[in-house]
Amino acid sequence: MEVEIIFKIAAIGILTAIIGQILKQTGKDEIATIATLAGLIIVLIMVLNLVGDLFNTLRNIFNF
């Protein structure tokens, strides 16, 4: 579970950058910004899930 999530986020980052570049070259700039934004949102959702898990485990252990 641990290491692959780092690689997943790095891969999404590189992919969105490449897709953005390609879209910019072909002239579709606004779609490029939307694509990079979508990549960012996907990664943020993954991070939010992780942080949610952290808070739940902390709540169980420290019985807040």
Added chain:
Amino acid sequence: MEIIFKIIAIGLITCLATMIIRPVRSDFAVIIAIVGGLIILFMVIEYLSNVFEIFRDIIGITGLNSNLYTLLLKIIGVGYLIEFTAGICSDTGNSSLGDKVLLGGKIIILVMALPIITNILQIVMELLPS
């Protein structure tokens, strides 16, 4: 005992990933740093719960009242979270925000620790020959 090697490995991998992704997309570098920190926290958290089980047994033996124990647990939890958040704040560059988070955490811990202080004072007062 080999978990320490996993922690080191994940730390190094996270640093490399942030280094690679920084020129391509600088905002993802910070996100990867946060995720790396989260993973290491997840790995060590079981050890922490074992320590608390031992604490609970010790306190059970010594006969101290148990709400001190839960209070101690909460204070450690608050410290744990505050340090994690302050680290992220200083990572993303706004260290003044991190200091404010730390200040807030210290105040919360002080407020939570007041009952312990009054408890100790009562014990001391009982010992003194009035």
